[in-house]
Amino acid sequence: MNTKTWDIINANYLASAVKVSQYPVPALEEIAFIGRSNVGKSSLINSLTRRKGLARVSSSPGKTQTINFYDLRAKCNGEEELRKQFYLVDLPGYGFARTSKDNKNQWSAFIGKYLEDSPKLKLVCQLLDIRHNLMDSDLACYQWLATCGIPVIVILTKSDKLSKSAAQNQVNKFKRDLGLNDERILAYSATNHLMRGELIERIMQYID
Numbered sequence: 501m502n503t504k505t506w507d508i509i510n511a512n513y514l515a516s517a518v519k520v521s522q523y524p525v526p527a528l529e530e531i532a533f534i535g536r537s538n539v540g541k542s543s544l545i546n547s548l549t550r551r552k553g554l555a556r557v558s559s560s561p562g563k564t565q566t567i568n569f570y571d572l573r574a575k576c577n578g579e580e581e582l583r584k585q586f587y588l589v590d591l592p593g594y595g596f597a598r599t600s601k602d603n604k605n606q607w608s609a610f611i612g613k614y615l616e617d618s619p620k621l622k623l624v625c626q627l628l629d630i631r632h633n634l635m636d637s638d639l640a641c642y643q644w645l646a647t648c649g650i651p652v653i654v655i656l657t658k659s660d661k662l663s664k665s666a667a668q669n670q671v672n673k674f675k676r677d678l679g680l681n682d683e684r685i686l687a688y689s690a691t692n693h694l695m696r697g698e699l700i701e702r703i704m705q706y707i708d
């Protein structure tokens with residue numbers, strides 16, 4: 501048996517930043533998570549790291565306006581020698597209801613600066629609620645990341661809220677709307693964690 505199986509064995513909150521000088525040192529490779537407020541980003545981070553209280557789960561959207569860095573360690577097939585360390589980066593949510601145009605511009609400038617100043621960013625996971633339709637701001641965000649030349653994986657969250665067939669229909673719809681192949685999309689539930697292993701494998705492909 502020589503199939504590689506990765507697991508995340510350690511996760512710690514490192515820092516919250518609003519400017520480059522507050523980013524953690526040393527710069528490690530990064531995987532970032534982005535999505536609309538309330539999409540389930542904190543829940544996904546907690547599920548992925550198996551740390552219930554690592555990222556704050558909130559029912560009042562739009563609170564996180566900092567870039568949060570977590571230090572992650574992964575191990576392959578339980579072997580000591582096959583270990584990787586990288587940062588998981590939690591980006592502030594976009595598109596919440598009462599956002600003014602100024603706020604939107606601020607958000608793009610803030611995230612844009614992060615993308616520019618992060619040469620070690622390897623992958624962005626864009627989260628979309630599996631029950632919803634693609635909104636203009638989702639598409640704009642996806643296209644913007646693509647223009648920046650950053651690999652993007654789309655994670656459809658809260659898949660437990662739909663039946664299996666309804667969930668598959670939504671996967672197909674988002675695939676069509678965004679022009680994605682199967683490697684670029686995944687339905688996830690932070691409630692049952694079923695696709696946790698699969699998501700970790702996909703993420704680890706981007707870490708050297």
Ligand SMILES: Nc1nc2c(ncn2[C@@H]2O[C@H](COP(=O)(O)OP(=O)(O)O)[C@@H](O)[C@H]2O)c(=O)[nH]1
Pocket residue numbers: 535536537538539540541542543544556557558559561562593657658659660661688689690691
């Ligand atoms: N059923 C279900 N609810 C979820 C899931 N992920 C998040 N939620 C709920 O959605 C709400 C927002 O989640 P949160 O992680 O705070 O979203 P964030 O604002 O994107 O960080 C909370 O009430 C969560 O309990 C999921 O996979 N399944």
Ligand SMILES: [Mg+2]
Pocket residue numbers: 541542543555556557558564
């Ligand atoms: Mg959150």
